[in-house]
Amino acid sequence: MSGLVGWIDFRHDLGTQESVIHAMTNTMQSRGPDAKGIWISRNAALGHRALTVSGLPAEQPLQERIGTETVAVAVAGDIYNLPELAREIEGAGGLLKTGGSPEVLLQAYLLWGDRFVDRVNGVFGFAIWDGRTQKVLLGRDRLGIKPLYYYEYPGGILFASVPKGIMANPRFKARLDLHALPIALQPRLAMPGETPLAGLREVPPGHVLTYAESGLTRRRYWRLTSEPHHDSFDDTARRVRDLLDDVVGRQLTSAGPLSAMLSGGVDSTSIAALAVRRLRQDDADRTLDTYCIQFESDPAHFVATELRPDVDAPYAAAAADFIGSRHHTLTATVHDLLDVVRATRSARDLPGWGQFDASMYLLFRQIRNSSAVALTGEAADEVFGGYPYFFKQDVVERARFPWLGDGPRLSRYLSPELTALIKPEEDERARYSQLMSDVPRLPGEDAENARMREIFYLGLSGPLAVILDRKERMSASLGLDVRVPFCDHRLVEYAWNVPWAMKSKGGVKGLLKAAMADVLPPGTVNRKKSAYPHVQNPSYDRTLIREALWIVNDKASPLAGLFDTAGMNGLIRQISANAIRSELPGGSNQAALLIQLVELHNWVHEYGVSLG
Incomplete structure (x- = not known):
């Protein structure tokens, strides 16, 4: 986990802008508190800050001189298949000295160009400046777990892991795009790459952008592909288990304390249980610390709802006892939440989610006291169908976002002038239609499975991005590297083609429960779906x-x-x-x-x- 910034300008000498590059890089300090590096040439500059998980951080930005020109790379994130990539590189004639992420990515780029990203398994944002071609490549992982923003202006481009890196450059002026008010007031509606700030974009998940003096081009290197599913239910469950076990193994750190979020639900308990097993295979004395949050006001004010039928803490404690983790429960007050809300906005540099950000920030702050890496069960509901709307036929059949409900929208209370300009209801319908046109179809699929495929795609878009953004921004702002095993693209690709009847066999997330049955306590298996908690006060x-x-x-x-x-x-x-x-x-x-x-x-x- 780390942060990068960069500046490409074909009309001015960036050698005179060292103080600005330092200022941009310094904004990444919370994301990378352990090391700092910058590299500057006439037309290109990169900055990087690193978090040390184990050992010494790899030197970044990393440069290689080729003839009279330099190729330089900065990467923020984690690569989970470094050994395999290293072997491929050496097999293709490449040379590696350290085998660290920046060196592996740089050598992979030199061998395979921008297609190297197809071979990478991980969560990342990267920038590669190629002085030979006078181009910069900006790339982001398939699910968009790690952020990378950019701002294009005549003759140049600014980019950074989070907006504050761009805001530190005087060329950028923060201006609200009034046409983007619908996504400012309901961020789940945002399309990939959109932000509420005029001119500020995010590299869409699964994309590589190339910027040269002639302008910006985009290539989508990954998308879901729809194919028939031929495995039996038992074989499918075994395949899900094998994939998830492999993912957790790759995402564990080889040394140092390791933590996990644990709500006592199926998703987080599955991840924590696999982590405990893996840790004890390597070292019988190694312990996983697990964490959950509750609110001081729960006894007096908690009211059960369909999405939050109960409080997490008792289930989390029981699950921790069953899997053998060392468990911690954080009790937060309203004052605790209000005290950190401003810090959560600073973590995003964009409009936030109030108490939902604040409670996660508090939990991550406690985790960071003992660990630099944590695992989480986020995204299983989107991948395996855990939300109530998946099981409501009337909601599924409606031609609109199933997760949005039928309640009031803030965007429908804009002034008459803005309503006439933006047309919020038309805007919402257009967003729905755009996503529907992007759904990967399976020719000949029956109507029910075709519609459920659409419902899954809608959930894997804006709503999942909101969840992943919150997780990443809150944790990274505290120097904590939170990893999301359910977002491994191999698992997502496999689950995408599993028919709905198989995913839901036996009830909510029946397939996942079957895959994990031997490591889940009965209380977890039988518990109703309960979303991330919010304070009811x-x-x-x-x-x-x-x-x-x-x-x-x-x-x-x-x-x-x-x-x-x-x-x-x-x-x-x-x-x-x-x-x-x-x-x-x-x-x-x-x-x-x-x-x-x-x-x-x-x-x-x-x-x-x-x-x-």
């Missing part, structure tokens, strides 16, 4: 409502003019009275509808974002 809700009322009604608020004041006041009154009866996105409570409004305002204010 009238004090927090009142804080959100109070801030929302000020944002909408006070002319001093930078967002006041963006909304229909009367309409928003009516919505806030409904929320205050707990009067909304429709289905809400994410299964959260009514006050949580206001989080994006409050976070958008605070982001605009703290980052000096102009509107228009």
Whole structure:
């Protein structure tokens, strides 16, 4: 885990901009607290900060002189198949000295060009400057776990692991794109690469971008492929188990403390159980530390919902006892959450998720006290079909996002002028249609499985990106490397083609339960799906409502003019009275509808974002 920045400019000498390159690189310090390096030439500059997981960090940016020109690389992330790649490189005549990630990627590029990325298994963002061709390659892992942003301007491009690296360059001015308000107010709607800031883009997952003086080109190097599935249920379960066991083994660190998130559900318990087994194969005394979070107000205010039917802590403790991990439970108060919300915005540099970011930040902060690497069970619901909407026929059949619900949308309370400009309802339909047109189809597939394939694709898009972004930004801002085994592309590719009847055999995530049956306690197997917890506390809700009322009604608020004041006041009154009866996105409570409004305002204010 680390952070990179870069600047390519064909019209100015970057040799005179060393102080700016240092400033950009220094913004990555929390992501890479252990080492710093920069490289500057006339038209290209790279900066890198590293986190040491074990041993010494590899020197970055790494350079190789070829004739009179330099090829330089900076990579942020983890490569899980380094030994295999190293053997391929040496078999093809390449030379390796250290076998570290930057050297392996650089030599792979020299051998195979931008197609080298097809051979890489990992989570990464990378930049490779090739002085021979005067081009830079920017690439990102298949599922988009590691971030990489860029900003193109006439004659140049800026890029960085997170926006603050670009914001540190005076060429970039933070301006809210009003047409992007729908994704600022509901980030699950964002298409790959979109941000709310004008001109700021993210390298889409599974893409390589090439920038030269002639401009920017994009290549999608990975996408899901639909094929018939011929394995029996038992063979499928064994294949899922084998893949998951291999993934966990690759993602374990060879030395040092290792941690895992553990909610007591199927997903996190599966990962933690496999990790414990792997650790003890290598060293009988090695221990896995597991962590979960609960809220001080749970005994008084927790209310069971369809998506969160119970509190995690008792199930997590029981699961930890069963698998043999050393377990820790963090109890957070509302004050704890509010104290770190500003830090969570700094972790993103974009509008955040309030308490949902804050609770994860607190948990990761505790984990970081004892470990630099942690595993998590995130993404299993998207890959194996764990959410309630997968089992609701009326929701599945509706021609709209199944996870969005039928409740209020903040974007439908914009001012009449902005509503006419943006057309939020048309925008939502267009996004749905765009994703539907991108679904990899299987010719001859029956209607039910074809529709479920669409439902899975919709969930693997915006909603999964939101989950992965939160996990990565909160952990990386604390110098913690959190790994997501369920996002290994081999597992995702295999599960993609498993028919719905097989995935759901025996109930929610029946296939995954069958694959992991021998390592899961009965309490976990029989537990209903329970999403990542959120605080249910009238004090927090009142804080959100109070801030929302000020944002909408006070002319001093930078967002006041963006909304229909009367309409928003009516919505806030409904929320205050707990009067909304429709289905809400994410299964959260009514006050949580206001989080994006409050976070958008605070982001605009703290980052000096102009509107228009």
